[in-house]
Amino acid sequence: MIELEPVIGLEIHVQLATKTKMFCGCEPVFGENPNTRTCPVCLGLPGALPVINERAVDFGLRLGLALGCELANRSIFHRKNYFYADLPKGYQISQFDEPLCSGGFLDGVRIHRVHLEEDAAKLVHSSSSGRIQGADSSVVDFNRGGTPLAEIVTEPDITSAAQAREWLSLLRTTVKSLGISDVSMEEGSLRCDANISLRPVGETTLGTKTELKNMNSFRFVEKGIEAEIERQRELIQSGGTVVQETLHFDPRSGSLTALRSKEEAHDYRYFPEPDLLPVAVGPEMIKAAQDSLPELPAARASRYEEEFGLASELAQRLAFNGDLGDLFEATAAICGAGSDARLVATWVNGEVSSRVDEGSDQTVEPEALAELLGLLEDDKITTAAARGILDTLIEHGGSPADLVESQGLGKVGGGDELSAAVDAAIASDPEAAAKVAAGEQKALGPLVGLVMKATQGRADGGEVRALIFSKLADS
């Protein structure tokens, strides 16, 4: 059977955090009452005209610079013509053959282009299912319509679902560090579509691609791409052919459904937007964008290596996922120079990141994490107890010291309590005790387990082992 490799390109829409919309002065505020943020321009009323938001252009330039793109000194807006209820003018003002930024590179993936456009409005389907199909009627809310978007298109350089997820995370970090967007997948200010095809390993031509839309979390991006790769793999290997289509991934069922088939493919009739003149990006605009650039993730990773002595892979993992990087830096700062930043880094990268979805509000406060790791470093609690406390902190918040106190999670050691627990364990499993006494190391496990269970994990494993040996040797 031929071995197939996935070829993945991403199209990312980022809502820009400007004060006003792309082409009018309405404020795009999230969660306002429907249709309270509109004007003749963003409602597409007859006679109204678009005017380009200067800050959106500036944000686009910053993004282009951060992604190593070439900035166009002359850039043109086009009309992309199609009819839909969420599109008031019957066309979207977007960019076509002269985008604001082109070329570029981010961590092994080439950037094809970055362009500016306006967001569509929100269409709410009023039917029992909430789905488009079978809706009785739909209602349009134009509050979001016209919000500035930067669309980032990559070359098809990604080869796995996991890489797509990690790369998207790095992109999010980059955009976030620029301060140009909230980049929340949950709230839709970061949206990712993927173009996916398979080809025999070693082949250079691309196979037929499908477009996967609306994956609204980092997990779903990975799961959705994985599912589509599997679907295509099975299809090809059973002798079928992939049809070019747009698919929707349902994270609950894991299923993929076609949104539009090829026969309905659009003819967008792009032409230069006659209501706008070409944008001339002058040297002062480029300089302002350059001056505003923050420390980018790659630079941040190098700094972590130098400043905190982190291994380069760990440094990169934290720096490329901005939420983790921010948490790490804040926690390390609170812990102070006397503590081991590598412990903080390991915990943030391992324990915290496995518990917190990217971009989620439910996370641990740096103060609490610093306190927790302080207790661990001072040997006041065991690692197992610290993990349990972290669960609680993420779920409910609170102070680690209080939790240790109120739930009696302090480390058990040396004294009578541990000694009694060891005695009880030996007594309850004399068979294992005999084996250990006879030098069979493997038999130690069940005894340690009994002690841990009795102390709710608050005992130090090494100490327990030593105590068992000494008691059995004494006997």
Add this chain to the structure above:
Amino acid sequence: MIDRSEVLHIAKLARLSISDEEVDVLAAELSGILDHVEMISKLNLAGVEPSAHSVAQTGWLRPDVPHQSLAREKALDQAPATDGEGFEVPPPGSGT
């Protein structure tokens, strides 16, 4: 020359329902006009840049300063169908 199937395709793109008789009439009229405007296909346009505009060549930008949005009643006032908060439209998925 534009034939019937092209007329139907364009009408679909333009979201214009047209009757069967209209298809033939439009095919003839559009073909006539295109015959005339095709004069320009004889011009040698090699090296000539297209002009989307005639006078100003590049534009200016708008400062990112909010304006007053319309009151909702005003935004909805002329709409053929609303639910009081938004613009009602027929369901996108069904029908033609």
Add this chain to the structure above:
Amino acid sequence: MSTDSTKLSVTETVAAVASGLLSKAELHAAWLDRAGLDDLNALSWVSDSPELVHGDGPLGGVPLGVKDLFCTEGVPSQSGSKILEGYLPPYTATVVEALAQAGAPLIAKTHQDEFAMGSSNENCAFGPVLNPWDRGRVPGGSSGGSAAAVAAGLVPWALGTDTGGSIRQPAALCGVVGLKPTYGSVSRYGMIAFASSLDQAGPITRTVADAGLLYSQMTGKDPRDATSVEHPDSVEPVVPMDLTGVRLGVPEELTGEGVEPGVREAFEATLDLARSLGATVAPCPLPHAPHALSAYYLIAPAECSSNLARLDGVRFGLRVDPDEGLDGMYGATRAAGFGPEVRRRIMLGTYALSSGYYDAYYGRAQRVRTLISQDFDSAFEDFDAIVTPTSPSVAFELGSKTADPLSMYLSDFCTVPMSLAGIPAISIPNGLSDGLPVGFQIAGPAFSENRILGIAAALEDGLKFDGSPAWIA
């Protein structure tokens, strides 16, 4: 002074108001009476408010007629279309607002060809406008209501819009003055668009001085129109220019075949007048001008096909819902709401932009436009202005061209090249042919409004055109 005040030119009226001979209230009442005499279907709406708020601006309170396609808050703005019948916009076009501020309040809206597409006003969903010189004939279009209303004395002056000749051609056919300004010098915000890269608002008036006066208060960069630009010169009150040594170019391409004999005669006579006033007149090549109409009939429909996509039955206007989903509603609404000429142009424009045809049609047309601009650029190295007949014919009979869209399109033959180049051009009445007015067009380089108004005023003085036969008694 009472109703006779309406016989004054606006410039004279403003002076009379300034010197206290005439009150703004009297003025307004007199013009409300005049508007009530409309038997031409020129007016689509007349103010019923006896006292309009108007500032102490330089326009003296002289009320204004405004083409239907300008959005006016709370006042029907229908662009001559059934799809916008009774539409009340929530805002007012920049230029209408600016003129009200300057002392020219809105008194009436005027009928037009649907979405400004037409040269006869027969494409109006609310019936054709009649020509006050002969009620069996068309007033021209698309600003036919404004031109007829000014000629008949229903309004003292009016706003029109010009995309390929829509101010100049009806001005010519109705015997009044019409100025199409430099593209971008007047805000388009609030003008219901036909073809965005060509549309421009301008004055339709009885005298050249009035046109200059109105234009001076219209021009200016509008922060709401990204294609608007500041006029580099201030627009001065019009004084007839001394034509001594002024070089007028006559393009053979626009003055030969197709121009009616009566129109040609009047044109030649006006050239003689110009010579007698000291001007030099010489042939001036515009080699690509014969292709302008073709380029125009690709560019304008392409833009309109996109501009009119917002007429979709969702946020305003007509909705026809056959209960076949969203696309069914779109198709039925647009089929019922648009008239045949608009449908034809939407189809033509959609085709010209569609996949596989863009380069052959729209792309080529945009390149022809470049050549036409270059023709004018080189012409203006040798000439101060270019002159042609405005329209190749005088007002034609109602219904005489409706069956053949192409013959109607030829009405814009002399006016379209200037539209494509974005340059200003004015039409002034220069005589009669068989009792019907003829128009004379003067075009200059971008932002040369002061110059072409000055030339027009000098010729106007010499022509002594009498528009009174059109006046409704």
